[in-house]
Amino acid sequence: MSAEQSVILVTGGTGLIGKAIQYVIETEPAGSRFGKKPGETWIFIGQNDGDLKDAESTKKLFEKYKPTHIIHLAALVGGLFKNMKYKLTFLRENMLINDNVLHWAQVFGCKKVVSCLSTCVYPDKVEYPLTEDNIHLGLPHESNFGYAHAKRMVDVMNHAYKEEFGCNFTSAIPTNVFGPADNYDLEGAHVIPALIHKCYLAKKNGTPFVVGGTGKPLRQFIYSRDLAKLFIWELREYDSVEPVILSVGEDEEISIKDVADAIVKAMDFKGEYVWDVSKADGQFRKQASNKKLLSLIGGFEFTPFDKALQESVDWFVANYDTARTGKKTV
Ligand code: NAP
Secondary structure (H helix, E strand, O other), rough: OOOEEEEEEEOOOOOOHHHHHHHOOOOOOOOOOOOOOOOOEEEEEOOOOOOOOOOHEEEEEEEEHOEEEEEEEOOOOHHHHHHHHHHHHHHHHHHHHHHHHHHHHHOOOOOEEEEEOOEEEEOOOOOOOOOOOOOOOOEEOOHHHHHHHHHHHHHHHHHHHHHHEEEEEEEEEEEEEOOOOEOOOOOOOOHHHHHHHHHHHHHOOOOOOOEEOOOOOOOOEEEEHHHHHHHHHHHHOOOOOEEEEEEEHHHOOOOOOHHHHHHHHHHHOOOOOEEOOOOOOOOOOOEEHHHHHHHOOOOOOOOHHHHHHHHHHHHHHHOOOOOOOOOOOO
16 A cells, blocks of 8 residues: 555444454554554444445445445354354345445445455365365355355455456455454354353353353454454555465464353353353364465564453453443343
8 A cells, every 4th residue: 555645444344353453543653564554544334334235325335435445344244153043144145245345346446455254164174274275165164154155255256356357356364353342242243252241141140151062163263453453464565366364373273162261260250160062063173374474474473362352351341331242131
């Protein structure tokens, strides 16, 4: 990105990752690698600003803000159980959102779009660690095939837009993200925010902290504020259509049991803590390589998991009344 005037539109700007990008842009020193640069205007939008499933509403957002660059995060997102229940909705809504954003970005001549995929979109049966070139080499896990197919199409569209129109559209592939301002709604939340919310309620109500599954699956978790910096880097410094995995290292996989233990500690929960093994585990592991990222960015210091988790738990406890918790009595 050059120092000329630029308008960076962040779709999904009101969500977990969008808010983290806003936090980083506003708190890192101005002009620094991850801080706000001279000539930049950052705009963070959510569903209240316009429904990206709707082509006309999306067009109006482009007319209003005239973005030169886009970080496209907006999506219908959810944890394992919501993904299993609403496969068609996940497929259709995400395809509509992605098609509208990329179409109008091309029509309005945006210089760059970085869209967001996920390691959930990879084939179920694939060689580990996951790398940027094996996204399409097999069917996704059946638990999330709607979401996965819609997201994979973004990579397909990016290549087609480049070939047909010469667009500079690319994508990022984060592993599991967590941090302040997550979605803690127990019906739709990802594992860390769901467990933070459950543990909070167990402590408050004096009830057992019940964790679904066996605790054995392994995951790489990235702190949203670290991921935010990597998105800013990708927007400014990376110029290729090929996606980049944005993740902590392969050796930093941790089990769901380790996550639950860490939440118990961070929440200072002293009550009964049990496992409900009748609940599904989902995909066993999704180990992803961050070699490409590290070779391009030239080194990056990730926040240690325990510190990031403590900050996330502290944020939830301090903001319980306004956090996205769904029904608070569940
Ligand atoms: P999130 O907290 O649930 O936020 C979703 C964002 O999308 C919100 O800003 C929401 O707006 C917006 N949105 C949803 N439907 C929309 C629509 N029809 N029109 C306009 N905006 C819409 O999600 P997140 O966790 O930050 O995820 C952001 C991106 O990262 C997604 O593309 C997701 O697939 C990807 N990702 C997430 C994870 C993870 O672990 N969280 C991992 C890998 C990849 P409102 O706030 O107004 O509802």
